[in-house]
Amino acid sequence: MVIACASVAEAQGAQQRDWNSPAALDLIARAIARRTAQLADSGLADYKATAHGYVTFLAQMGEGFRDPPQVVRADELAVEVYWRAPNQSKQRVVGRRFDVVKPTDIAYHSDHLAVVQNNFPAIIRLGDGDEVRDVPHPLSLAGRDDYDFAIADSLRIQVAGRAWDVVTVEFRPRDERLPRAVGAVYLDRETATVVRLGIAFTRAALIDPALEDVSVVLDNGLVEGRFWLPRRQDITIRRTGTWLDFPVRGIIHGTWDICCVEVNRDPSPALFAGPEITFAPPAELAAYPFTGLISDSIPALASAAFDEPAAAAVRARATALVGAAALRSAQRWRLAGASVSDFARVNRVEGLALGGRTVGLIGARVAVDLGARYGLDDRVVKYDAGVSLAGGGVSMIGASVFDTFRDLGLVPEASRFGNSIAAQEFGSDVTDEYRASGVRAFVQGGSATRWRFAVERSRETPLAVHARPSSGAFRAAAPATRLVATSLGAGADGRAAVAGFTGSWLSEARVVIPVAGDAPGQEGHETLIPGPSSGERVMPPFARIFAAGRVEGDAGAGKLALAVVLAAAAGPSLPTQAMPSLGGPVTGPGYEAHSLRGREAGALRMEWAVPVAGLAVPLGRFGAPRVEVKAVPFAAAAYASALGWRRSVGMGFVTLYDALRLDVVRGVDAGGRWELRLDFGRAFWPVL
Numbered sequence: 001m002v003i004a005c006a007s008v009a010e011a012q013g014a015q016q017r018d019w020n021s022p023a024a025l026d027l028i029a030r031a032i033a034r035r036t037a038q039l040a041d042s043g044l045a046d047y048k049a050t051a052h053g054y055v056t057f058l059a060q061m062g063e064g065f066r067d068p069p070q071v072v073r074a075d076e077l078a079v080e081v082y083w084r085a086p087n088q089s090k091q092r093v094v095g096r097r098f099d100v101v102k103p104t105d106i107a108y109h110s111d112h113l114a115v116v117q118n119n120f121p122a123i124i125r126l127g128d129g130d131e132v133r134d135v136p137h138p139l140s141l142a143g144r145d146d147y148d149f150a151i152a153d154s155l156r157i158q159v160a161g162r163a164w165d166v167v168t169v170e171f172r173p174r175d176e177r178l179p180r181a182v183g184a185v186y187l188d189r190e191t192a193t194v195v196r197l198g199i200a201f202t203r204a205a206l207i208d209p210a211l212e213d214v215s216v217v218l219d220n221g222l223v224e225g226r227f228w229l230p231r232r233q234d235i236t237i238r239r240t241g242t243w244l245d246f247p248v249r250g251i252i253h254g255t256w257d258i259c260c261v262e263v264n265r266d267p268s269p270a271l272f273a274g275p276e277i278t279f280a281p282p283a284e285l286a287a288y289p290f291t292g293l294i295s296d297s298i299p300a301l302a303s304a305a306f307d308e309p310a311a312a313a314v315r316a317r318a319t320a321l322v323g324a325a326a327l328r329s330a331q332r333w334r335l336a337g338a339s340v341s342d343f344a345r346v347n348r349v350e351g352l353a354l355g356g357r358t359v360g361l362i363g364a365r366v367a368v369d370l371g372a373r374y375g376l377d378d379r380v381v382k383y384d385a386g387v388s389l390a391g392g393g394v395s396m397i398g399a400s401v402f403d404t405f406r407d408l409g410l411v412p413e414a415s416r417f418g419n420s421i422a423a424q425e426f427g428s429d430v431t432d433e434y435r436a437s438g439v440r441a442f443v444q445g446g447s448a449t450r451w452r453f454a455v456e457r458s459r460e461t462p463l464a465v466h467a468r469p470s471s472g473a474f475r476a477a478a479p480a481t482r483l484v485a486t487s488l489g490a491g492a493d494g495r496a497a498v499a500g501f502t503g504s505w506l507s508e509a510r511v512v513i514p515v516a517g518d519a520p521g522q523e524g525h526e527t528l529i530p531g532p533s534s535g536e537r538v539m540p541p542f543a544r545i546f547a548a549g550r551v552e553g554d555a556g557a558g559k560l561a562l563a564v565v566l567a568a569a570a571g572p573s574l575p576t577q578a579m580p581s582l583g584g585p586v587t588g589p590g591y592e593a594h595s596l597r598g599r600e601a602g603a604l605r606m607e608w609a610v611p612v613a614g615l616a617v618p619l620g621r622f623g624a625p626r627v628e629v630k631a632v633p634f635a636a637a638a639y640a641s642a643l644g645w646r647r648s649v650g651m652g653f654v655t656l657y658d659a660l661r662l663d664v665v666r667g668v669d670a671g672g673r674w675e676l677r678l679d680f681g682r683a684f685w686p687v688l
Contacts, residue, residue, distance in 0.1 A: 017150035017170065024149045024169060030192035031139050031185070035118075044227050046084040047263045051091075051115045053077050053233075053256035056301045057106050060249040061687055068502065069251055070683075071302050072102045076294045079114055081230075081258065088272040089117040093279045095288025099295050100625040102657045108252070110277045115233055115256050119194045119218055124181065127207075131237060132214055135179045135205045138171040139194070146180060147171045154189070165189040172321040179205035182318045182327075193228045195220055198310070200318035203327055212238040212249065213327060215311035223261045230258045236311040248687065255304065339687050341416035342371070346424045347431050348474035349405065351377025351467035365390050367398075377466040395445035403437035405463070408478055408577045409594050410567055410601075411548055413584030417688035418679040427472030430584045430593040434480035434577050435461045449494035459484045460577060478594070481575030483539070484516040501553030508546045512578065514539040542571025544578050558610035558630070565603040574599070580640070588638040590648040590667025590675055598641030607634030609654060630654040632661075645669065659684055 018024070054076055058069035078095030091114040109128040122140035126132035136143030152168040167189050173180030179202065186196035197218045206214065214237050221231030237252040279285065318327060345353050355373025362368060367390065372383040382405060388398025413430040414422070423429040438458030445451060462480040493506035545568055552561035565587055567580035580601035584593035587603040614628040632652035639645050650665030658681040665675045680688055 017152065019148045019150045021151065024151045027151070027167060027169060027187060027189070027192060028139065028144070028149050031187055031194065032141060032144060034192050035139050035194075036141060043264075044085065045264050046082070046267055047223070047227075047229060047261055048265055048267065049081040049230070049258050049261040051077075051079040051081050051230075051256050051258045053079070053115070053254060054297065054301055055108060055112055055252065055254045057104060058251040058253065058302065059102070060251060061683065068302060069249070070102070071298050072104045073098060073100050073106060074294055074298055074301055075108075075113070076290060076297070077113055078288050078290070081115060081117070082267060082271060083117055084267060084269075084272060087118070087121070089276050090272045091115065091117075091277045093277070094284065095290060096279075096285045097288075097290060097294055099298065101298065103625050110275075112235075112252060112254060114277045115230060115258060116216070116218055116235075117230070119197050119220075120199075126214060126216075126235075127237070129207070131208055131211060132201055132205050133179070133207055135181055135201060138181055139185065146175075146178075147173055152184065164195075166195050170317070170321060173202060176202055176322050177204055178202070181205070182322050183314055184317060188228065193220075194218075195228055198314045198317065200314050200327065202322065208239070210239045212240045213315060214238075215314040217310040217314060223263060227263060229261055229263075232257055234310045253301070253304065339416065341420065341688060342373075344420075345373075345416055346420040346467070347433070348423060348427075348429045348465045348467050348469075349378055349433055349463045349477060350375030350380070352424075353382075355382070369400075375466070378463075397443045399439065399441045401439050403435070405433040406436050406577075408432050408434060408480065408579075408581055409584065409587075410546055410565055410580060410582065411586060412685065413586045413593055414677075415680045415682075415685040415688045422677075423467075423469060423474075425470050427469035427474050429474060432478035432581070432594045433463055434478055435463055446492075449492055451492045452490070454489045456487045456489070457485075458487070460575070475592075478576070480577045483512075483514055483575050483577075485512045485514040487512040499553075501551050503549060503551040505547070505549035507548075509543070510545075511541065511543045513541045539575075540572045542569060542574055542578055544569040544580070546580070555608065556610075558608050561607050561609070563603075563605045565601075567602070568600045570599070582638045582640060583646075585663065585665075585675075585677055585679070587636075588646055588648065588667070589634075589636055589650055589663065589665040590672045591638070591646055592671070595671065596638050596640040596643055596646055598639075598643060600641040601639060603636065603638040605634060605636040607632050607652070609652075625657075627655065627657070630658075646672065648672065654681060 054074060056071060056075070057073045059072050060069040075096060075098040077093055080092045080094055082090040093113055096113075109130065111126065111128055119139070120137055122137050122142055124132060124135040124137055136146050138144075138147045138149075148171065150170050152170045154165060154167045156163055156165055165188070166186050168184050168186050170184045172182050181199050181201055183197070183199040185194055185198075187193065188195055197216070199216045201214055215235070217234040218230065219232040220228040223229045233254070233256040235252075235254040239250045240248070315327075343354065343356055347353075350373075353373050353375040355371065357369065357371035359367065359369045367388045369384075369386045369388070371385070372381060374381050382403055384400060384402040384404055386398055386400030388396045390396050409432060419430055436458050438456060440454055440456040440458075442452060442454040444453070460480060460483045462482070463477045465474050465477050467474065487510055489508065489510040491506065491508040493504070495502065495504045497503070546566070548563070548565045550561065550563045552559060554560075563586075565582070569578050569580055571578075579597050579599070581594040582588050582596040582601050582603050583591040586605070588596050609630045609632045611628045612631045614626050616626050630653070632654055634650050634652060636648040636650075637645055638648075646667065646669045648665055648667050650663055652661055652663045654661045661679055661681050663675070663677045663679075665677070667673055667675075
């Protein structure tokens with residue numbers, strides 16, 4: 001047990017390190033000699049231990065992967081661990097149970113289901129060599145000349161009246177283009193024994209091109225006051241797509257606690273025969289006496305994978321030591337799309353519109369993003385072409401030229417894919433788009449809180465209905481005001497977690513200086529005002545601010561969610577598209593989309609999702625996940641300064657892992673109506 005710990009910084013910053021100093025190289029040479037001797041001079045001949053761990057597979061979606069990952073499958077394991085000098089290792093999985101939360105056919109490599117022995121062998125492999133292989137260990141004879149070493153800091157730990165000095169030695173590859181490790185090793189100064197190892201890998205070491213990164217933290221603890229042996233391990237493997245830009249990430253997160261270590265028990269050599277990792281018969285695995293239910297651990301597993309302080313620290317150190325370019329995959333020109341609707345969508349203005357994007361790098365830091373879409377009914381090509389420069393004191397600076405459609409709503413009222421189906425089949429289109437073309441320059445950055453600034457010169461014009469639905473009829477297009485203007489915009493968004501609740505928020509502010517436009521109330525009458533040179537009045541400047549937030553968390557038997565939208569616009573006269581507009585399935589359920597307009601507007605929505613039914617559905621190789629049905633009673637209220645309050649009540653039903661939602665709703669004030677709406681779950685909107 002650690003009862004005192006003090007840290008003393010010996011250098012500041014990776015670039016200021018005294019790389020390959022005599023002190024660092026001497027300590028590393030002693031550590032290599034200790035590993036090479038397999039602790040023979042320490043009196044350790046063998047040990048036996050038990051390991052208990054969780055291997056969790058999670059999925060994460062959304063731009064920037066800022067939403068917490070969702071558990072797909074969780075495995076709980078019990079393993080018998082054996083080690084014998086000089087380098088023999090044996091592990092036997094004696095207990096295993098799992099819970100499939102969402103359909104998956106994932107199959108783990110055998111070494112995912114066991115612990116790392118002796119801080120990795122001289123050549124590091126992970127995923128049975130399919131994820132990481134052929135990486136020389138920085139504390140090996142073969143790898144000694146492949147790395148630079150620097151002493152970073154030191155600390156003193158005290159256990160049972162005895163103190164140890166532990167030195168942090170950072171290491172980085174001499175050639176970042178080769179399969180190498182990068183990170184830090186914590187060494188007992190007296191014996192040069194490994195106390196902790198935190199390690200990441202260069203891009204060249206990652207075999208699977210879908211791998212984003214691999215982070216490993218191996219903590220050792222004192223046994224009998226003299227042997228540093230495995231105590232806790234944390235391994236995080238993250239994968240992302242490589243063809244399209246769908247923001248989906250898969251995470252394998254393994255956490256292990258090793259206990260009950262017994263040393264020098266002289267096990268039989270026959271124990272180490274055969275494969276290093278073996279499994280007990282299925283009946284024995286199932287009969288292992290785990291405590292509690294694995295489902296009880298799932299919230300903590302999801303939280304650990306989201307916070308992952310150990311893995312995040314390893315990645316941050318690796319980036320500081322070798323730079324992000326050595327760790328990330330090379331970005332080639334590729335077809336891309338942030339959602340399904342980037343490739344195909346339907347609305348009343350365009351009809352069926354087909355498109356796509358391509359993105360790529362020019363050199364190491366210049367990114368190019370080209371997107372286009374063509375509507376089969378309006379016969380108009382829409383495009384957005386941009387170039388950006390990453391790095392420096394901000395995340396990105398760039399510019400773009402565009403001719404595209406924008407929605408005048410404050411927030412999306414439905415998933416774009418769900419809206420396409422409703423528009424095509426039933427004439428129900430909750431978008432209200434207008435055309436915007438021009439040029440834009442921007443700068444953006446931040447991580448926990450993201451910020452952005454932009455300046456834009458654009459021409460905005462109204463659109464007309466061109467499509468016909470299979471049944472029903474479309475309402476008229478949005479009555480946008482013709483406008484030519486220069487605008488300045490700023491925005492920010494972020495996420496937070498407080499007292500078991502998670503929240504997200506975004507805010508925007510925009511100041512617009514018109515140089516020509518329709519007189520308000522004369523939309524579509526070709527009354528463009530050319531500007532001061534003609535002696536005619538130009539529409540005066542105006543501004544709009546907007547903020548939205550959502551908070552959700554467990555409450556009683558279900559999950560409570562609260563959403564707020566606030567907006568205001570100021571100016572002597574406002575174009576239609578600048579007027580805050582509410583109404584539709586999200587901000588005004590039971591009222592026509594964007595029909596609640598005013599210079600000041602706001603919406604509040606509260607709902608409570610409670611499981612009411614569920615069953616395990618056998619899906620063959622995808623397991624037998626539980627399919628729940630949740631009842632979601634909700635109430636909403638919207639305010640527009642020109643109309644007053646509009647209230648709604650309704651009941652929703654969610655199933656198929658929150659992917660499908662059916663709402664029955666009634667708008668109870670003037671203009672309200674009964675509505676029945678089927679759509680995809682909100683968590684899936686960003687990729688639809």
